[in-house]
Amino acid sequence: MDSTSCKVKFKLNDKNVDGEIDPRITLLEFIRNYKNLTGTHAGCEHGVCGACTVLVDGKAVRSCLLFAVQLNGQNVETVENLSKNNSLSDLQRNFWEYHGLQCGFCTPGILMSLTEFFRVNESCTERDIVELLSGHLCRCTGYSNIIKATIAYAKDREILVDGS
């Protein structure tokens, strides 16, 4: 460790992270290259595309815009935490059934934003879902089937309400 290293201590997918790193290492870089969790992707590294979205204390954030050392004491969740024993969660299953992904590069970030959304909201409208998804860029799907998959999930959970 060189003299500029900083201590980091936080939770990543329910496991304790404890170590020293260069303070300029972003959370994205830390997750991908220090912890080898490569499900979180670098799409633009300037906070627009949303491919790098993870949850910090339950809130969806752009991991490319945070330094890992800012995370002390917090709880970080990535896409790898969504499925148990390699089986798809209900939301992931809907993305598969409704063809809500093509190249899959933007998908993990979208799943993380939706995870926060569905934990926090007891009800939602179709418009809420479309607005939420506008924080993510996808070049393949034209969003149509992402929206459909998400609306179907909200319906299954019986939390979709009429927005008109």
Next chain:
Amino acid sequence: MVVERRYIGEKAKRVEDHRLLIGEARYLDDIKLPGMLHAVFIRSSYAHAKILKISVDAAKKISGVYKIITAKELSNNNVSDRLPLAFPSGLLHSSAMPKILAENEVLYVGEPIAIILAKNRFIAEDAAAEVEVEYSPLDPISDARIGCKQNSVKASLCCTSNVMKKFSVTSVSVSQDKKIVQTAGSFREKFTIHRGKASPMETRGIIVKPDAFGEKLSVWASSQLTHELRNTIAETLGVQAGNIDVKACDIGGGFGCKFMVYSEEICVAAVAKFLGVTVKWAEDRYEHFLSAIQERDQFWDVQVDYDKAGKILKIKGSMLHDQGAYAPHSITVPYNSASSVIGPYKIPHYELKVSVVRTNKPPVIPVRGAGYPQGTFVVERIMDKIALELGLDRLKVRSINLINKDDMPFMTGLKNRAGVDVVYDSGDYQKCQDLALKEFYKNDFCRNTADNIATGVGFAHAVKCTGRGPFESATVRIGADGHIEVFTGAVAIGQGTKTTLAQICGEILQVNYETINIVCGDTSKIEYGLGAFGSRQAMLAGSAVRAASMAVKEKILNVASQFLTKDYSISFANHQKEIFLQDGEVCVEGRKDVRISFKEISLSLRGSAGYSFPNNMDVGLEATHFFRTDKMAYSNAFHICAVEVCIKTGFVKLKKYLAVQDSGKIINPLTAEGQVHGGIVHGIGNALYEKMQYDDEAQPLTTTFADYLLPTSTEVPNIDVIFNETPSPLNPLGAKGVGEASVPPVAPAIISAIENALNEYNIRITEAPITPVRILELIEASKANTIST
């Protein structure tokens, strides 16, 4: 009762998705190899300049920096200085190909000058900040309209003219010419069309690993053309192609921008080879904006003659194409643009003179749609203008000009780049138009009745060439463990290619398609392949997989009948009828006790020393097929949409969108519809948002996703897709291309709708994209015009 497995034409769920959804995909930047160095490129900060000096001493001193390589070192190691010609020689000067690294002169902002190798990307970027390049700036060409003038400054010191190529695209129908048709009217109009970037969510990248003996290279790439990448590395580095393996990783989209072998890829392979180190280059988004290919500006000027019924008699004009600093795919984009003006219409006389102009911007090669959106935009805008001039219905003007289904196959009178006749294979354009209209007006959309909101409807036809040859490859192999593998030169970049191919193989061999392992774009598995471009893989790779699967099936039946005769004394008059395949086994009609597994058959064809081998059979339960074709299948589409335009802000809201697509027989309606959605939203970007902007010094102004706007979910209306399936006679699946066919009609349909909404202002839109500011300017100009007259 045996239930036959039917997959072709079914909404089969994708085999690709599970890994992608749980974060287990392996994109290029997810791969880590021992001792791997990270590459960063020093890129030109000038659009046009001489390089006087490159100082790397300070950068080299940074701890963790391994090497900094310039063009000189590449040349000392016998690496070619330019990419080899990727088109027939003589078409363009060799200076049309990009340099591997610029040595004396830079031709666009972002052109690579040197490569830095370091322990990690952070250190490499630290070093990049310490490299000093001394430039002597030269005047750049930022605008093709200036660059094409004879006395203009030159975009490159090596050229005597900025016009890289002039050509004409002509189609004159003799029979029509003999008739004397009364011209009712004519007009001249100019169009400015921009298309912007491909913008896959995953940027470019490559990893090259030399073996311990310095002989072989293992390459992983985010590329649409792995075989061509292998061949080009071999040629530029002087290595035998057999010593290079290129594998496509999971690829985060391509849309054309990975359908090229880039200088950076060759540079990484070269330094990995001569330094004997493993190197990764994972591009960042800023580099991508600066240096990945684009489609950009075209300036059209056309004269149109028509008769009193609205029938086009003649389109004649010229087009300037902004090619950028190099032309790595020669004239593909402008040629396609010029050829696509004909569209679904009978145009008796068409003549376009094209000038391909060198500018100091990144090179142009095809982006999804490959030049077709521009030509489609021109002819569809012409249709609306004729309707306006004659006071006719816009749909009627289209109908009267459409090629009739009975005219198929239709000789367009055009020649392709190879000089071969362009013939439309099949299609029913009027039917698509009628179907769209009927469905669109079944349910009206909710209209905003506010004073400042104007509502309009627009539509457009398009025809897109798909399925470019000359071939695609497939090997179908059943291993000694009974598993089925398919190897193909096709490359999976997100389209669902693996699912499509698995469906075809699964139906023929009667196994669950999800159990078949499809390997795309791995040069070590199949010797020849062309890759992902030109909406071709379902047609060509699909037909290759079909033929190879049928050959394997025939082999299975043949060996099985030998076994049945020998072991069970069952003989057949016609084994095709009496034995059948079911879940990896050969079964006999009426004999439930008799089953022979694919595994047994595969084992027997693997051979065993000293034991018998099936009679008259080749070794191995496998077959390879190259599906050859030189003819293109022509997909078509008719799109209709409704928009609301705010006359106070110029804001355009898409209210409703319906697309009728004819891509021949659809193998998977689920994934095909997904392709259409993606293409339409790409088109929405081209119509309203996406523009790579440059200043007068050719400095890029849009280098983040905050400046360069992609459509997001809130800009996308509900999109209805209907497939009209006119089979193509050109391949046994009857398929035509899907991926690009939905892009071309979008911008003209949306802009037609905007113009329709604003008809009281009598404005005319001849550009794409159209921004709110420009819409307001047109409205204001129209108001001023009304007052002054």
